[in-house]
Amino acid sequence: MGAYIVRRLWQMIPTLLGVVLLIFFLFNWVGGDPALVLAGKITNAEQIENIRKQLGVDQPYWYQLWVFIKQIVTFDFGRSWATNEAVSNILITRVGPTLTIMIPVLLLETIIGVILAIGVAYVRGTLTDRITMMICTVAMSISFLVYIIVAQYIFGFQLGWFPVQGWSDSFTKNIVTYAPLPILLAVFVSLAPSLRLYRSFFLDEVNQDYVRTARAKGLSEKTVMMKHVLRNAMIPILTNVGISLPGIFVGSFLLETFFSIPGLGREILTAVNRSDFPVIKAATVYLAVVTMVVNLAVDVLYKAVDPRVVLK
Amino acid sequence: MRWQVRKSPHDWVTLLFAIFALLALQPATLAHAAEKKTLKIAFRAAETGFDPQKIEDRYSVGICENIFDSLITYDWLARPVKLVPQIVEAVPTGEEGGTRFTFRIRPGIYFADDPIFKGKRRELVARDMEYAIKRFRDPANRSPYSWLFEDRVVGLDEFVAAAKKSGKYDYDVPVAGLKVIDKYTISFKLKEPDYTFIYFFAMPNVVPVAREAIEGYASDTMGHPVGTGPYVLKEWVRRSKIVLEKNPDYRGHVLNAQYADPADPWDQEAIKYLGRKTLPLIDRIEISPIEEEQPRFLAFMNREHEYIEETPFAFVPQLLPNGKLSPEMQKRNMRVFREEAPETTWDVFNLDDTVVGGYQSQNIGFRRALVLAHDREQEIAIVRRGQALAAQSPVPPGIIGFDPTFHAIEQEYNPARAKALLDMFGYIDKDGDGWRDLPSGAPLKLTYKYRANEESARQQAELWAKCLADVGIRMEAIAVQFADLLKDRKVGKYQMSGIAWTADYPDAQNFLQLLYGPNTNISNDARFKLPEYDRLYTQALKIPDSPERDQLYREMNRIIIVYAPWRLGVHRIFNHFINQWVLGYKKHPILFTSFKYLDIDAAAQKAGMQQ
């Protein structure tokens, strides 16, 4: 397995290089001039030149690219051009709130999704099944933006069940007070597609031969579903969770802006608006690495759920 | 190669719970403000940091206003605004024909205690001011306000040039025009007379700083402001939370009632609650930036904040129907402070552009037609929800040089006149596609660039497109990211675009410089170059505030109307809603925050918040 991991890590290098090139091309070549954003409302050519020099954007592109690659290798992305905050510090401090929202979202979504999916797969073809699927489709067809606007207004303001927005330094307070509404919203929105998907996974398994074998053994339908089918359906479910796993490190910028959560999604959005290249680049590289590492971790974890997987 | 351990999905859950537990271990700072008077408010946008010489945005500067002391400041209650000393003995008048300004700092002003001073009290001296001014020009600081001290102070530009040559910006090298006369006295000598120079010293970022603090915290001066002001930065979670607490070493200040308006209830209330008390009274201020309008507003309505400044226009009609508080707001004992902000919005034409630019009659006529075609009343009524005054000149009310009698018919919406003008200069539909074409016969299509993620900018663009379509002109609106918009405007890569300007200091010059020819590529985005205007501008600089100068300003305003490098927009009126337990509230037009002159009825606050 060691060799497998080494090989996979080795394969990340060209991908990462591609990410670097794409981001570099998109932002350095065609993006806005950060010097102008930083220069202020009254400025002159000399000062802009000075700023450009300080940021290093007056250098030839190949040199800037070289600096960028050096930054990646040394894990030192310097400081934000807009706020002069260390980029590493930005990422570290922003990822906490994002995870505080996204980990419960992923957990709840998966757990509730699996439970409901077993339920509807068990009663497949009945009215309950069809109505549940119908509700899912309708729920999926409404824009996240609408959910947020309406929920914040109704549950945050009109009914006052949750604070409208906010964030504190205390994890407990966040998770008890501020996070529930955004979490519930995100769970609600992501549950419908997951449920549909998981249901189809269960139905795929229900028609497998081994299920017939299990029944032929005299196992009750419950045991068949909860033991034999569930364990097999967990494999594609895990794949699906694996796909959405890197997303928890990005977070939802919509939730973060509307609920004033100092997370990474909002940070990226601001960085793009401000042409804050160090932050954009670092965030992208970090997220690309996270995505790849998570994918690798999921593949390795597969071994645990699916004994057929051979890592080579 | 093969894992023999039997892993179940439960291990996953365990892992995630472990991560959770780690997150929970974050230190829970439970700052319990039992007896303290705490003020909680929201900012409309996120701050960048608190190094006074490095920042520009009003939210960061607003925080600096409370941490640092500018040499002079504005009287809190006086209207029109009036400069008063803050930590100097007197407000200097321009000597030597408006070229010399000398400040004498009061002895016994101390910086807030900070580890950087190693337990010793650190007195504020004239050198600190000299250091701060030099910081503005230090290339390493990339100060957005370096223009304040460019091409003005004798010897400073040469000093900067020499530093650039040698590669070392040496703060110890003296500058002739920046003279520290004694421990407490600093004197500025200008190249040219400039009576607006004095206003710079009331700006909350033109403040003395301690060199050892700046150098000691060199890696993060943004996060370690050390000043002489009433508050210190207690806690800062960037873009999420700013906590200020009373500076225990602060000398205290009092409310000056001398210039109060006896007829103004706000002034009277301020005197009632703040008069004769040693200020400040608020112990702790918690600020969170909320960029979205709905949550910022709902948070306030949910009593999460003490007051809301610059209430989003969309909500105002509901709260202030016909200019009066709604029954709901009355029931909450809410009050509203309406502020005619010292700012102007306008749409700028690129005078270098072949279509909208030019100084020929035809070009002027075309621009004037565009101005006449724009329905400004709708802009006020719908985009600004009635919370704005039509701008008659670039100069907003409350600013020295504002002329309340000045207004021109050329700024009044009149599509008939616009059409007539277009017809007159040959901007007619030549190819029969229903849209007007250029006199040359080439198709006419204007572009308007606006900031991508701003709803009001989009509405403005919508209005333009609609109004121009009404007179037969096709316009394309392009949403551009903020950085790109700045770039395009700065280098003249645009036709039309919308801008707003807030006064840095209360003088019309701050606005009129925006069309000064030599300021092209600096602040003159219109790239307007008219010798007559430039002549009037330079002349006005040399004269102190006087009827003579007002006359020059009026002439410049007339030129702006005639040549129409801008379509004048509005001066916005901001509505600040205040909960009843906030005492003595008043908003100063130039200063950014009100924390220094404010009190809270803690008992009422507690009761109110719990409702």
Added chain:
Amino acid sequence: MENILQVKNLGVKFRLDGGTIFEAVKGTSFDIPRNSTVALVGESGSGKSVSAMSIVRLLPREQAIVAPGSEVLFNGENLLNATDARMREIRGKEISVIFQEPMSSLNPVFSVGNQVSEVLRLHMGMSMRQAWTRSEELLNEVGIPNPKLRLNSYPHELSGGQQQRVMIAMAIACEPKLLIADEPTTALDVTIQKQILDLIAKLQASHHMSVLFITHDLAVVGEIADTVVVMQNGEIKEQGAAKQIFETPQHPYTKALLMCRPSVSKRPMRLPVIDDFMGAAGLQPAHLAQRARGYAADDEIVLEVKNLSKHFQLKEGLFKKRDVPAVKDASFKLARGKTLGLVGESGSGKTTVGLTLMRLHSASGGEVLFDGVDLLKLSERDFMKYKRRIQIVFQNPYASLNPRFTVGQILLEPMTIHKIGKDEQERVQMAMALLKRVGMPEVSFYKYPHEFSGGQRQRIAIARCLTMKPDVLICDESVSALDVSVQAQVLNLLQDLQDEYKMSYIFISHDLAVVKYISDQVMVMSDGDVVEVANSDEIYLNPKQEYTKKLLGSIPKGWQEDKAA
């Protein structure tokens, strides 16, 4: 003899997509006596599996409807009326089942021990530990080597035969009174099939149980059954003691089934097909005359293969690659108008030989001489000329025809590519003629493959090859997926075409009887090696190699006189 199970008047219908009803079983009745083996025989769609599954009520609930009045009496208890709970008690304990595909019938994510002990804990109330120990004994009993270690293995780590043994272990764990074996050996190689059949026979005796053995292969039935039930189209055509069925079949269908299947001992000019028995005509002389096979000295050699080898490369570790040999130094000759049979078990490399010599796989070494030209050395462009002269018919008639093409398009495509026929009109006429030649109505030209049965599709595939008038036709398991009666038809067609066009065949199959029937020369392969090449009669009568002997010994012999005695 007492009956353990009586099926009375069983009728099963299926609700199909779109509301149509399909009657799968039409009122069948049969008995299973205690301690005996009953074989349920029939071709696909005969309703044999459905009948068996309705005994344990394992038919898909949403679609299957059991006709009222049907009875399945197990020790006198009508299982069709039993509660679900009662059924669960019976399944796995009183009646257990093994299925056709052992790989998919075992749960891939649970260990063997887990799955075997599950049934013990459920029905025998054993503790985990007891069940585990008992499972080990069971694995031992079904002949799995090193059972203690195998308990921790996952199904995919076992071979197909071992998987089926695990299934059997699971089935006999609770000492059932009846074992239903649903085509348990169909997916297995012939040598393994033999072992499993022997095992089932042994266990039947030692555990005193009855076995309901479902199969399409009469030869297998002959080896194992006491009683035989022959089904067709949901009806029982004939039932009786094995001896009676094999020696004096009454029903023409039974007779047909017995005759259609090529046997190792006989080689008629033409194989009889069902119609020959059902119709008035009866057996023709051609069905009785024997055909002589074998290469003659003066045979013209069309294709000569020398030292053909093929390796597949697997990535391993960081940069390493490992060679896996699939074919090692295969050499053989193909004579004009003759057939070379390629036999071997799965993984022996026989299919790879076929694909490699027509360059569907790139060869790793060797020569393929065709008309004196080494095909393997030709450029892609030069090879194009030869491509049409060597053609292939694949195993799965459902997969080898593009489902989005009409039969006409399928037939015209090669002609268009190779510019056969001077215009479209002529090509259409040629295609029509060929359809007729392979025994398909002309109207098929406008239809899609999914409208045809497996045998018909295989005819279309053959017609497609014929459009190019190839010299060599490779038949890669081309009749293996077909029912016995259809198989005979296709074999007859192939034989007729060979006689007519003087084509040479390379006939690849795992079915030794079929290969014996159609081949002049036979090449036996094992693990990529050529074990033996010889004329077919010689190899069957007088095998030289051990492997060949073992292979031939595993062929089900059908009804043996001595067994009855």
Added chain:
Amino acid sequence: MSAVLTSNTTAAPIHQASPGLWTLAWRRLKRDKVGMISLVVVAFFLLMIVGSYTGLIARNWSKEVGVSYANPSFLAGAVNLEAAKTESREGAAKIPYVDLSDIDPLAPRYKEWEERTAKIKVTETPRSETLLFGGDKWGRDVLQKAIKGAQTSIFVGLFAALIATIIGTTLGALSGYLGGRVGDLMEWFYNVFSSIPYILLILAFAAVFASSPAMADFRGVPMVIAILGLTGWTGIYRLIRAEFIKHGSREYVKAAEAIGASHGRRMFVHILPNVSHVCLVQLSQHVVQFIKAEVILSYLGLGVPVDAVSWGTMLAEAQSELVIGKWWQLAAAGISMAILVTAFSMLTDSLRDALDPKIK
């Protein structure tokens, strides 16, 4: 191929139309009640956008026919504070206008200007207090806006999905079928795209398109389509690649190779029709996805231009309207979008079932 056959007249006599897989799928779909209802709803929307495109309906969506935030007819009596402001326009100051004639280059033509002005009639249309489903802030009919918005949104969704499907299918086909170096290159490309957070990708592409002069004639709705299409193909690529790998080893493709069909022929004549149902299902799923993505783009201010309207811009506008009690724009856009998207999704499901009856 089929064109060749149908043009062939000589074979006509015994020609009997035989149902192809598409015909069979259509038959199956016709039996699916939910699918048919969804189809009717989708068709209704399509008919509506054809109507609005040709100007039969909602032609005057941009006309300001009502007062600001005109009440919906069913709430005719409700107080409308927003409109009150608009009505009472403050009279201009009484002070005389400043005289500019001494410095105005236009002064010599003042008279001509005045005369021309007098000839031009400006009529102000009366504004209605209520509109069928209420008005927006400019006083435009929300219902008409929703119809016009449907046109833009569906247009964006369809074309972006088409672009994404074409890119995804082409790359996926090449990668899955050819494998090897080409496959590695495509995989690399895919990995790069999918490793960058989607939102960042969207913003970056938007920035590129907005600032690039090459895209000057390409702005507005086409730009939105391009952004969504160029960033949203990865999922399709993945699926199509897997399909091509699967089909590439199928016997019918082997058979095609055996008869001498070229790579291109095998890829596009043989395999593609067999995976076309996957493409179709992906296409319709992406239509839904992109209609929703357009909302987010509009929220970010990168959506359709100001002289057009989409459901996204309506929702972005309606953000602050709910709080002031003007819920109808949010409702109009939200509900019409929900209905279409629901119907479209259900149609997609039915389509998938009809095309691939194995999956239930």
